[in-house]
Amino acid sequence: MAERLVVVGGDAAGMSAASQARRLRPDLEIVAFERGGHVSYSACGEPYYVGGLVDSVNRLVVRTPEDFAARGIEVHIRHEVSSIDLDRREVHVTSLDGFESRSVGFDQLIYSTGSRPLRPPDIAGVDSPGVFGLRTLEDAEVLKREADQTPGRVVMVGGGYIGIEMAEAMIDRGWQVTMVTSGRHVLERTLDDRMGELADRAVREYGVELLTEARVTTVEDRQSDHVVSGDGFSLIADLVVIGLGAGPEVELAVAAGIPLGVTGAVAVDDRQATAVPGVWSAGDCAEARHRVSKLPVNILLGTVANKTGRIAGTNIGGGDARFPGVLGTAITRIGPTEISRTGLKVDAAAGSGFAPVIGFARGTVRAGYWPDNAPMAVMVIADKNTGQILGGQIVGGSGAGKRIDVIATAIWAGMTAAELSWVDLAYAPPFSGVWDLIHIAARRAADA
Amino acid sequence: MAERLVVVGGDAAGMSAASQARRLRPDLEIVAFERGGHVSYSACGEPYYVGGLVDSVNRLVVRTPEDFAARGIEVHIRHEVSSIDLDRREVHVTSLDGFESRSVGFDQLIYSTGSRPLRPPDIAGVDSPGVFGLRTLEDAEVLKREADQTPGRVVMVGGGYIGIEMAEAMIDRGWQVTMVTSGRHVLERTLDDRMGELADRAVREYGVELLTEARVTTVEDRQSDHVVSGDGFSLIADLVVIGLGAGPEVELAVAAGIPLGVTGAVAVDDRQATAVPGVWSAGDCAEARHRVSKLPVNILLGTVANKTGRIAGTNIGGGDARFPGVLGTAITRIGPTEISRTGLKVDAAAGSGFAPVIGFARGTVRAGYWPDNAPMAVMVIADKNTGQILGGQIVGGSGAGKRIDVIATAIWAGMTAAELSWVDLAYAPPFSGVWDLIHIAARRAADA
Numbered sequence: 001m002a003e004r005l006v007v008v009g010g011d012a013a014g015m016s017a018a019s020q021a022r023r024l025r026p027d028l029e030i031v032a033f034e035r036g037g038h039v040s041y042s043a044c045g046e047p048y049y050v051g052g053l054v055d056s057v058n059r060l061v062v063r064t065p066e067d068f069a070a071r072g073i074e075v076h077i078r079h080e081v082s083s084i085d086l087d088r089r090e091v092h093v094t095s096l097d098g099f100e101s102r103s104v105g106f107d108q109l110i111y112s113t114g115s116r117p118l119r120p121p122d123i124a125g126v127d128s129p130g131v132f133g134l135r136t137l138e139d140a141e142v143l144k145r146e147a148d149q150t151p152g153r154v155v156m157v158g159g160g161y162i163g164i165e166m167a168e169a170m171i172d173r174g175w176q177v178t179m180v181t182s183g184r185h186v187l188e189r190t191l192d193d194r195m196g197e198l199a200d201r202a203v204r205e206y207g208v209e210l211l212t213e214a215r216v217t218t219v220e221d222r223q224s225d226h227v228v229s230g231d232g233f234s235l236i237a238d239l240v241v242i243g244l245g246a247g248p249e250v251e252l253a254v255a256a257g258i259p260l261g262v263t264g265a266v267a268v269d270d271r272q273a274t275a276v277p278g279v280w281s282a283g284d285c286a287e288a289r290h291r292v293s294k295l296p297v298n299i300l301l302g303t304v305a306n307k308t309g310r311i312a313g314t315n316i317g318g319g320d321a322r323f324p325g326v327l328g329t330a331i332t333r334i335g336p337t338e339i340s341r342t343g344l345k346v347d348a349a350a351g352s353g354f355a356p357v358i359g360f361a362r363g364t365v366r367a368g369y370w371p372d373n374a375p376m377a378v379m380v381i382a383d384k385n386t387g388q389i390l391g392g393q394i395v396g397g398s399g400a401g402k403r404i405d406v407i408a409t410a411i412w413a414g415m416t417a418a419e420l421s422w423v424d425l426a427y428a429p430p431f432s433g434v435w436d437l438i439h440i441a442a443r444r445a446a447d448a
Numbered sequence: 449m450a451e452r453l454v455v456v457g458g459d460a461a462g463m464s465a466a467s468q469a470r471r472l473r474p475d476l477e478i479v480a481f482e483r484g485g486h487v488s489y490s491a492c493g494e495p496y497y498v499g500g501l502v503d504s505v506n507r508l509v510v511r512t513p514e515d516f517a518a519r520g521i522e523v524h525i526r527h528e529v530s531s532i533d534l535d536r537r538e539v540h541v542t543s544l545d546g547f548e549s550r551s552v553g554f555d556q557l558i559y560s561t562g563s564r565p566l567r568p569p570d571i572a573g574v575d576s577p578g579v580f581g582l583r584t585l586e587d588a589e590v591l592k593r594e595a596d597q598t599p600g601r602v603v604m605v606g607g608g609y610i611g612i613e614m615a616e617a618m619i620d621r622g623w624q625v626t627m628v629t630s631g632r633h634v635l636e637r638t639l640d641d642r643m644g645e646l647a648d649r650a651v652r653e654y655g656v657e658l659l660t661e662a663r664v665t666t667v668e669d670r671q672s673d674h675v676v677s678g679d680g681f682s683l684i685a686d687l688v689v690i691g692l693g694a695g696p697e698v699e700l701a702v703a704a705g706i707p708l709g710v711t712g713a714v715a716v717d718d719r720q721a722t723a724v725p726g727v728w729s730a731g732d733c734a735e736a737r738h739r740v741s742k743l744p745v746n747i748l749l750g751t752v753a754n755k756t757g758r759i760a761g762t763n764i765g766g767g768d769a770r771f772p773g774v775l776g777t778a779i780t781r782i783g784p785t786e787i788s789r790t791g792l793k794v795d796a797a798a799g800s801g802f803a804p805v806i807g808f809a810r811g812t813v814r815a816g817y818w819p820d821n822a823p824m825a826v827m828v829i830a831d832k833n834t835g836q837i838l839g840g841q842i843v844g845g846s847g848a849g850k851r852i853d854v855i856a857t858a859i860w861a862g863m864t865a866a867e868l869s870w871v872d873l874a875y876a877p878p879f880s881g882v883w884d885l886i887h888i889a890a891r892r893a894a895d896a
Contacts (some may be wrong), residue, residue, distance in 0.1 A: 001526070045815060045877045050822045054877075101596045229693045291872070302882050325869050331874035340874050367493060369507035371683045402847065402880065405854045405873045413861030423860045424739070426779035426788050427498035427751045429493045429502075432850065433751050434460070 002029040002372045005316055006091055006106035008252065009032030011041070012302055013283025013309035014112030015063065017071050017272075027156035030072070031104060033110065034092055034135045039065060044302050046140035047076040050147050051169025051291065053255060057137055057144070071083060074224045084256035086276055104178075108316050111253055111266060112330025115246035115284035115300050123157075128221035129239040134162055143241070145182040150177040151236030153334075155228045159186035161332050162243035167208045168239075168334050178209040178235050180216055180228070180342075186380025189245075189395055190330060190341050194360065195379055198395040202337035229294050248285045248298055261287040265298040270322040272312035280316060282308035291325035292344050292390055293352035299328045329408045331401045338376065338401025342408040342427070343391030346381055355384040357419060361437045365399045379443040380407060380417055385415030390427065392438075399431065406438055418446035450477040453764055454554035455635030456529045456538055456700065458482030459489070460816055460843055461757035462483040462560030462751055463511065466521050468761025475764070478520070479552060481527040481541055487513060492750050495610065498595050499617025503594070505585055523534025531879055532557065532704035532887040550585050556726045556764050559714060560711040560757065563748050566862055571605075576669035578689040580583055589687070590615035590876035599623040603676045604656075605664050607634035610691035611782050612647075615656045616782050618689075626683050628664055628676070638778060642808065643827055646843040649864075659693045659855035696733040696746055709735040713746035720760035727763060730756035739773035740792050740859060741800035747776045777856045780850045784822065786849025791839030793823040794829055801831040805825055805840075807865060807893025809885045813847045815877035824848040826889040828855060828865055835864030835894060840886075847879065866894035 005021055007014040010032040018030050032039065039064040046052045064439035065075035078096040080241055085092070090105045117133045119126055143166075151174035156163045167177045181188070183195030186203055195385030203210050211233060219240055222229040228235045248265035259275045261267035266281040270289065274281050283305035287296040295412050304326050314321035331340035349356035359380040366374045372395020381391040394400050394409030410420045425436045453469055455462040458480040466478050480487065488511040496502045513523035513659035526544040531725050531848035533540070538553045565581045567574050591614075604611045607629030615625045629636070633644030633813050634651055649659050659681060667688055668675040676683045696713035707723045709715035714729040716722055718737065735744040752774050757834050762769035779788035797804035807828040812821045822845020829839040840855030842848050858868045868890035 040651060042817070042877065042882075044882075045876070048818075048877055053819055054817055055819070062816075115501075125784055301875070303872065306882050307870065325872075327872040329872040329874045331876045332878050333876070334876055338879075342872070342874070367490065368510075369490070369493060369502055370496075370503055371503070384453065385800050399847065402851060403853065403876060405851065405884075406870075409854050409863075409868075409871050410861070412867070413858070413863055415857075415861055418665060419772075419860070420857075422755065423853075423857050424751065424775040424777040424790065425856055426493070426777045426790070427749075428492065428779045428781070429496055430781055431779050432785075434490075434492075434754050436853075439756065446590040448698075 001276050002027055003107045003383060004029040004031065005108045006104060007032035007110050007112060008076060008091065009082065009111070010039035011112070011283070012305035013112055014307025015068070016111055016306050017110045017280070017282055017316060018068070018314035019071065020310050021134065021316040022071055022073055024317025024319055025313065031074045032068070032076065033081050033315065034052065034075065034077045034090070035080045035096070036138065038076055039063065039068065039077060041137050041298055042060070043135065046134055046137070047165035047169045049140050050143045050166065051172045051290060058246060060137060079209060081252060084252055086279070108280065109280040110312055110316065111258060111285060113249040113252060113273065113285045116249045117242070117246045118244045119217065119245060121243055122284050123219060125219035125221060126242065128219060129228055130346050131219055131242060131246055132219060133242050135168060146239050147173045147175070153178070153235040153236060154239040154241060155180060156243060157228070158243035158245065159183055159188070160243055160245050160443040163333055164203065164334050166241055166243060167205065171207050177207070178211065179203065179229070180214050182215045183214055186210070187339065190328065190345065192346050192379065195377065195393040196356050198377055199339050199415040202328045202334050202339070202395065206335035217254070225423045246284070246300055246387040248302050250285055253285070261296050263287050263296055263298040271315045272308055272323060273315065280312040282312040288323065289325045291327055293348065295352065297326065300325050301328070301330060302409065306433065309335055327408050327411055331404065336397055337395065338398065339395050340403050340404035341393045343389070344381065345391060345410045349381060349390045354390055356381050357384045357445055357448035359441040359448055361440035362443060365397050365434060365438050366431060368430055369435055376437055378437040380438070380441040380445040382417040382445040384448070387418055388418060389417050390413055393435065403438060416446065417442045421446055450475055451555040452477040452553065452560065453480065453556045454552060455558050455560060456525060456532065456539065457559070457561035458487035458525070459562055459696040459731070460559070460753035462558055463488045463516070464754050464757030465558045465560065465728070465730055465764060466516070467519070468758045469764040470519055470521055472762065472765025472767055479522045480516070480524065480527050482523065482525045483528045483544070483588065483604055485525055486585050487516065487523055487525060487584050491583065493653055494582055494585070495613035495617045495733035497588050498591045499612065505589055505739070508585060527882070529700060529814065532700055534704055542875045547751070549711060556728065558760055558764065559706060559722070559727060559729040560731045561697040561700060561733045564697045565694045566688070566692045567690055567694065570683055573666060573669060574690065576667060578669060578674055579667055579690060582614060585681050594687050595621045595623070601626070601684060602687040602689060603628060603683050603685040604689050604691060605676070606693065607631055607636070612651065612780055612782050613687055613863055614691060615651065617655065617677070619655050625655070626659065627651065628659045628662050628678070628698055629662060630663045633660055634658070638750035638776070638793065640794050640827065643825065643841040643843050646825055647787050650782050650843065654783035666813065692841065694732070696735055696868050701733070709744050710864050711744055711746040718766070719763045720756055720771060721763065730760040736771065737773045739775055741796065741801065745774065746851070747774050749778060756797050762836035772872055775856050776850060779852060781849065782882055785843065786846065787843050788842040788849040788852035789858050789869035790837070790852050791837070793839060795837045797829060802838055805830050805896035806834045807889040807896055808886035809892060811881060811885050813845050814879060818877055822846060822848070824885055826885040828868070828886070828889040828893040830865040830893040833868055837865050837868060848889065851886060864894065865890045869894055
């Protein structure tokens with residue numbers, strides 16, 4: 001009998017692992033179970049579907065079960081793995097349509113269940129109708145139908161990436177948007193205050209009413225609308241969207257006895273192996289090593305899911321691949337303003353034993369005299385003792401955001417801020433100044 | 449008496465040196481002589497002034513002589529240094545307006561005369577009226593007046609950066625543009641064939657008639673128009689623009705006995721010191737060390753001029769700065785298509801003792817399903833034996849070009865293609881795919 005790989009959870013990480021294992025081991029039997037109605041879709045594209053930029057939800061599907069079948073990967077959607085028996089090396093699976101259950105044996109298993117949205121129980125009424133989250137394509141379709149209604153008032157609870165992207169989407173659809181975040185500013189977990197304040201300004205300039213340091217305690221469902229309230233505020237909403245972040249989906253792992261790490265996500269080594277032989281984990285549900293702090297982290301990003309899935313697949317396929325770590329590089333936008341970040345924030349840097357100093361530079365995306373220009377701010381965070389670059393953040397107009405990749409690459413290579421300040425970066429007037437703002441911020445960090 | 453620094457040539461390199469020396473040595477007397485009518489202007493912005501995007505030539509002036517005077521830097525425009533006497537340590541200067549001459553002594557001297565355009569003598573009639581170059585702001589003003597005439601037919605001789613940018617400018621002004629290049633494709637000196645062909649396509653798609661492997665031998669001035677001809681072609685033109693590149697302006701240096709290097713530019717060490725004590729050189733007229741080949745090169749870019757000028761100024765000011773080298777990173781555009789490159793081309797890599805292999809990736813700038821998308825191609829060149837990244841090239845739509853900086857930073861840090869293929873780069877659907885095309889090209893180079 002052929003050796004069998006069972007994939008528990010068929011999104012980015014699981015299907016990347018399956019595809020890569022298939023490339024290396026044509027003989028392997030591969031069976032994937034996915035609770036939802038789709039595998040391998042772009043969750044990151046959902047706000048743009050709701051906002052009408054992406055015209056069909058099908059465009060967000062990267063590969064269908066049929067595509068995988070053609071590669072010899074058997075995919076079962078709407079099939080929930082209800083338990084994993086590590087002793088008998090089998091999973092118990094229930095069809096969400098037929099309700100029949102069965103057991104499927106495995107030789108190797110990839111645990112790639114992803115994340116679950118945080119819906120804190122301390123918000124009363126958060127489960128009432130008219131309150132929505134955004135995670136699966138099905139969620140996106142539901143929200144799209146809501147957005148298609150006559151525009152009214154929407155309250156976004158949460159100021160993270162989903163919050164910002166959904167705020168843009170709903171503004172674009174003509175809705176009146178209020179965003180409520182408990183943070184001092186939006187994206188508080190990933191941006192330092194100075195950059196977060198620029199992000200706040202961009203959010204407000206795009207027409208969003210933004211409440212910071214405001215915690216929602218109650219969502220009251222009143223037939224025709226909702227009242228979203230907390231200490232000192234009360235907002236009437238036709239629609240409430242919760243975007244309070246997400247955590248690793250580890251319920252099955254805990255029940256099965258697959259050990260978790262300090263972050264609460266599944267513990268893995270740099271080959272994506274769990275402590276259980278033949279059981280691997282990747283994506284949002286698994287820990288990863290932060291490349292700067294060297295600490296285990298649980299960063300929920302599609303990039304990490306794809307990369308760790310590929311690493312797992314290589315190793316399942318008999319290779320030897322090692323995941324080199326994460327920086328938490330991320331980018332988003334609100335209207336014309338791009339926001340990006342990488343590495344450690346100042347507080348995380350200090351908490352990891354560094355002596356962080358900041359280099360900050362403001363200017364324009366393109367040459368100063370360029371007519372179609374936009375403001376841009378860059379922050380480079382470095383260690384005062386060694387000069388090592390620890391992190392970076394950018395807020396600016398079109399063309400600003402992806403420049404964070406330069407800082408990410410510099411951090412990846414272990415460069416100092418002084419070294420970054422001399423790198424031969426590309427210049428022409430439509431693209432940047434002759435000294436890129438990254439040069440200037442890096443030099444200031446080196447001199448700080 | 450105060451120590452005196454004389455600046456010979458007052459554009460990017462010279463005035464960067466002067467400004468940096470001033471910061472460090474408030475006591476230094478600084479006198480700059482510039483043959484042209486402006487110091488410290490953006491030559492790179494000139495095509496955009498001719499094209500009408502930048503509305504006034506004054507916007508291209510970064511700092512005026514008065515700005516420098518306010519910092520205690522004495523600037524004399526339209527003053528030509530006619531000779532440098534290294535024994536007597538003085539320069540002989542002629543005012544181009546009053547024609548009076550004088551001698552000015554120096555303790556230190558920065559030789560920053562820049563470049564001179566190549567106007568090969570083997571083109572007959574190249575000096576006739578109606579044939580223009582583009583270098584100084586005065587050239588730009590002349591060309592702007594020509595472009596303002598009723599649009600006709602312009603022939604661009606040369607397929608380099610100036611050629612491409614002027615072609616865009618003249619198309620934008622309604623002219624019919626023919627570009628003639630002796631290369632197999634445009635930008636032959638900086639792009640490998642595969643990317644050069646994509647650049648050719650972009651040039652043609654923007655409406656330019658492009659003749660490759662065509663050498664202009666004669667420009668015939670016929671009262672009302674010109675005939676530009678060579679082997680197998682003959683073009684009628686109302687206006688002829690020559691953009692055949694440039695070489696280092698070293699006439700004064702040669703006459704004075706300041707040694708040149710193998711490239712024909714002024715030889716300097718990594719502190720920008722020439723072989724003559726107290727005499728420094730920076731910018732287009734000076735050599736620089738290529739960071740990959742380790743060979744001296746003479747790359748004419750504003751970025752290099754600003755950086756080497758700053759290095760020279762720090763050392764003149766008593767500091768100890770060392771120029772870390774160049775990659776020849778550059779970017780341009782033709783209409784909606786961005787073209788960028790860094791490091792060594794394949795032929796230069798082979799010529800420098802490497803065993804170059806190519807990783808090539810094509811796709812789109814943004815996520816595959818993004819509506820407002822554009823094609824993008826990335827080439828990563830690496831050494832087959834060590835994996836070291838040697839170069840990179842990008843051709844693509846809006847947002848593609850500046851991504852070259854990621855490859856430049858990776859080369860700068862000495863990374864391998866395999867390492868680059870895992871760097872934590874930023875992803876969101878409006879900006880890129882979840883695997884950046886740079887990842888994919890790098891992986892292919894690593895596997896090649």
